[in-house]
Amino acid sequence: MSANRKSMLTAAIVNRAIKISFLKLNPRSMMKNPVMFVVEVGTAVVLLMTLFPGAFGGTKDDVGFNAAVFFILLVTVLFANFAEALAEGRGKAQADALKNTKKDIQARKRVGAQGVAIVASTELRKGDIVIVEQGEMIPGDGEVIEGLASVDESAITGESAPVIKEAGGDFSSVTGGTRVVSDRIVVRITSDPGETFIDRMISLVEGAKRQKTPNELALNTLLTSLTLIFLIVIVTLGPIAKYLGIELQVPVLIALLVCLIPTTIGGLLSAIGIAGMDRVTRFNVLAMSGKAVEAAGDINTVILDKTGTITYGNRMACEFASVGQSSEKELASWAVISSLQDETPEGRSVLELSKKLGFSYDEAIAADGVFVEFKAETRMSGVDLRDGRQVRKGAVDAVKKWVAAQGGTIPVDLDAGSDAIAREGGTPLAVAVDHRIYGLIYLKDTVKPGMRDRFEQMRQMGIKTIMCTGDNPLTAATIAREAGVDEFIAESKPEDKIAVIRREQSEGKLVAMTGDGTNDAPALAQADVGLAMNSGTVAAKEAANMVDLDSDPSKIIEVVSIGKQLLMTRGALTTFSIANDIAKYFAIIPAMFILAIPEMSVLNIMGLGSPKSAILSALIFNAIIIPLLIPLAMKGVAYKALSASKLLSRNIIVYGLGGVIVPFIGIKLIDLIVHLWV
Numbered sequence: 216m217s218a219n220r221k222s223m224l225t226a227a228i229v230n231r232a233i234k235i236s237f238l239k240l241n242p243r244s245m246m247k248n249p250v251m252f253v254v255e256v257g258t259a260v261v262l263l264m265t266l267f268p269g270a271f272g273g274t275k276d277d278v279g280f281n282a283a284v285f286f287i288l289l290v291t292v293l294f295a296n297f298a299e300a301l302a303e304g305r306g307k308a309q310a311d312a313l314k315n316t317k318k319d320i321q322a323r324k325r326v327g328a329q330g331v332a333i334v335a336s337t338e339l340r341k342g343d344i345v346i347v348e349q350g351e352m353i354p355g356d357g358e359v360i361e362g363l364a365s366v367d368e369s370a371i372t373g374e375s376a377p378v379i380k381e382a383g384g385d386f387s388s389v390t391g392g393t394r395v396v397s398d399r400i401v402v403r404i405t406s407d408p409g410e411t412f413i414d415r416m417i418s419l420v421e422g423a424k425r426q427k428t429p430n431e432l433a434l435n436t437l438l439t440s441l442t443l444i445f446l447i448v449i450v451t452l453g454p455i456a457k458y459l460g461i462e463l464q465v466p467v468l469i470a471l472l473v474c475l476i477p478t479t480i481g482g483l484l485s486a487i488g489i490a491g492m493d494r495v496t497r498f499n500v501l502a503m504s505g506k507a508v509e510a511a512g513d514i515n516t517v518i519l520d521k522t523g524t525i526t527y528g529n530r531m532a533c534e535f536a537s538v539g540q541s542s543e544k545e546l547a548s549w550a551v552i553s554s555l556q557d558e559t560p561e562g563r564s565v566l567e568l569s570k571k572l573g574f575s576y577d578e579a580i581a582a583d584g585v586f587v588e589f590k591a592e593t594r595m596s597g598v599d600l601r602d603g604r605q606v607r608k609g610a611v612d613a614v615k616k617w618v619a620a621q622g623g624t625i626p627v628d629l630d631a632g633s634d635a636i637a638r639e640g641g642t643p644l645a646v647a648v649d650h651r652i653y654g655l656i657y658l659k660d661t662v663k664p665g666m667r668d669r670f671e672q673m674r675q676m677g678i679k680t681i682m683c684t685g686d687n688p689l690t691a692a693t694i695a696r697e698a699g700v701d702e703f704i705a706e707s708k709p710e711d712k713i714a715v716i717r718r719e720q721s722e723g724k725l726v727a728m729t730g731d732g733t734n735d736a737p738a739l740a741q742a743d744v745g746l747a748m749n750s751g752t753v754a755a756k757e758a759a760n761m762v763d764l765d766s767d768p769s770k771i772i773e774v775v776s777i778g779k780q781l782l783m784t785r786g787a788l789t790t791f792s793i794a795n796d797i798a799k800y801f802a803i804i805p806a807m808f809i810l811a812i813p814e815m816s817v818l819n820i821m822g823l824g825s826p827k828s829a830i831l832s833a834l835i836f837n838a839i840i841i842p843l844l845i846p847l848a849m850k851g852v853a854y855k856a857l858s859a860s861k862l863l864s865r866n867i868i869v870y871g872l873g874g875v876i877v878p879f880i881g882i883k884l885i886d887l888i889v890h891l892w893v
């Protein structure tokens with residue numbers, strides 16, 4: 216699947232696209248694209264005039280010319296259809312591969328208290344409970360409610376390393392079509408047939424439900440209006456010329472019309488949109504709609520986590536710093552006791568550090584303690600011992616409050632110690648037993664390399680970055696400075712994210728964020744672009760409008776870039792398409808009037824061979840520019856991180872000026888060849 220996703224165009228895709236270009240000639244499907252529909256109607260009219268020249272007051276002399284015009288017009292429509300078919304083709308190929316993954320999976324469904332029935336996966340409904348053993352395919356999307364297993368998700372992510380899925384917590388969601396490689400899990404199905412992740416992925420990549428995005432619709436309206444205006448101008452041109460005693464041939468008028476209406480962008484518009492979606496998909500991000508990708512291009516603010524997004528996130532304990540009268544040995548033993556069942560990277564690293572330093576702890580004290588799991592709300596974890604003592608480790612301010620609430624005093628050297636750790640960008644965890652604080656654990660984390668550059672790029676794009684972290688203000692400030700984010704919010708609880716998003720949105724900004732936990736779901740839904748991690752919970756994935764199959768939260772940065780590139784490509788090709796008109800105008804207008812008004816020859820600045828060759832050359836240029844621009848439409852225009860206004864002026868220069876000049880050269884060159892015949 217992944218190899219497939221990354222592969223470029225194959226001969227099979229191209230052949231298929233050629234075939235589909237003809238099928239798309241069906242007027243009913245052409246009508247969705249008004250610009251090209253007008254060209255198709257023109258093609259039909261010219262065909263009739265070629266076949267029955269007499270019926271339209273033409274002469275036999277015109278047949279050759281009319282046939283040429285007909286042929287070029289037909290090719291113009293086919294080129295536009297080909298662009299769209301090609302863009303769709305890649306997705307169709309992926310969809311076929313996905314459909315194979317889905318085929319005939321058997322499920323072991325729990326019936327009653329003990330019973331198990333073998334059913335086809337297509338018969339599973341929301342709420343059904345299934346058992347999946349080692350080596351078996353998971354029959355549908357769901358949540359693990361019992362057990363732990365490693366799961367090979369390569370069918371959807373392309374990543375061959377298995378991932379651990381377990382009941383409860385943020386790693387409980389499983390996807391139908393993935394395989395359990397070890398152990399056994401019990402799964403509660405969370406989607407009905409036809410609505411599974413793979414189903415959605417299929418309809419997404421094959422574009423079955425592709426709807427035009429708001430920007431695309433707006434542009435389409437603009438292009439249609441332009442077409443209408445040119446249509447009115449051309450239709451009235453005939454009678455006016457006649458009044459002046461000039462006879463204009465209908466095929467010539469149609470040629471002028473087709474040259475002036477925005478066929479280039481009209482032909483490439485949907486290919487650009489599909490290719491934008493496809494770029495996101497090849498990046499292993501599933502966008503639930505084109506609208507989401509487009510919104511990504513308009514983002515003003517990106518909200519990021521600190522741990523795991525900006526930093527590596529495998530925070531490791533690297534030092535025990537005791538405070539007050541406590542010794543390092545005492546501190547280490549309580550730190551270990553509080554972490555015995557803490558499965559977070561932080562918790563496990565405490566045990567490793569203590570072992571490395573040769574400290575021990577009293578197993579009898581720890582026996583039968585009730586584990587208190589880490590929660591982002593409490594920012595502490597620990598254990599309630601059998602003898603009634605409570606051991607906690609956690610964020611310094613949280614532990615201080617907890618100790619103070621029990622009437623304990625705070626050692627005077629605690630703050631200095633924790634500030635020292637925080638100033639280095641580390642996370643200090645305080646360790647306490649009931650009302651006494653023993654000291655600090657120094658958790659070290661590193662900013663991922665290259666983050667500074669990426670944030671700098673985003674700043675140049677005019678995007679504000681806000682880091683939200685549960686960590687203390689000093690650590691947050693250090694990491695924020697080191698990574699170069701614009702703003703940070705420290706000691707933030709999950710609900711604070713939604714408050715930041717609302718605040719930004721109320722200022723009229725579009726906000727993107729990433730998240731994976733159930734408590735991120737509301738914020739993911741509130742954000743204009745919510746990117747959920749595939750490893751995350753079902754709730755997070757359903758709330759988000761994008762899912763990252765690689766579960767790399769920093770990918771939001773690339774997604775925004777791809778969105779910007781999509782908008783830019785569309786803008787650049789629109790500019791290019793409309794700027795082309797100038798040269799075509801100079802080619803066709805003198806050709807139309809030169810016989811009646813010889814002075815018109817001053818407008819023939821390209822020195823084109825003959826009136827007929829001028830018209831055909833302009834028309835040929837108008838047609839072949841479409842396939843020539845397909846690679847650009849599919850790949851996107853070269854992208855530089857610049858502010859929106861700078862990008863706009865740069866693109867106007869490149870594509871506007873280029874759009875004026877290129878057709879003068881192109882039409883002249885084509886005319887040199889065409890003039891050999893006409």
Ligand SMILES: Nc1ncnc2c1ncn2[C@@H]1O[C@H](COP(=O)(O)OP(=O)(O)OP(=O)(O)O)[C@@H](O)[C@H]1O
Pocket residue numbers: 520521522523557559561562589590591594595596608609610611642643644683684685686687
């Ligand atoms: N396993 C743990 N046991 C006790 N305290 C912890 C544990 N893990 C983290 N903490 C403390 O809780 C705080 C909040 O953690 P949380 O995971 O909510 O945010 P974070 O990881 O610091 O930041 P981010 O929101 O960027 O991921 C941490 O800064 C740390 O002080």
Ligand SMILES: [K+]
Pocket residue numbers: 473474475476477478479837
């Ligand atoms: K055109």
Ligand SMILES: [Mg+2]
Pocket residue numbers: 522
């Ligand atoms: Mg965290």
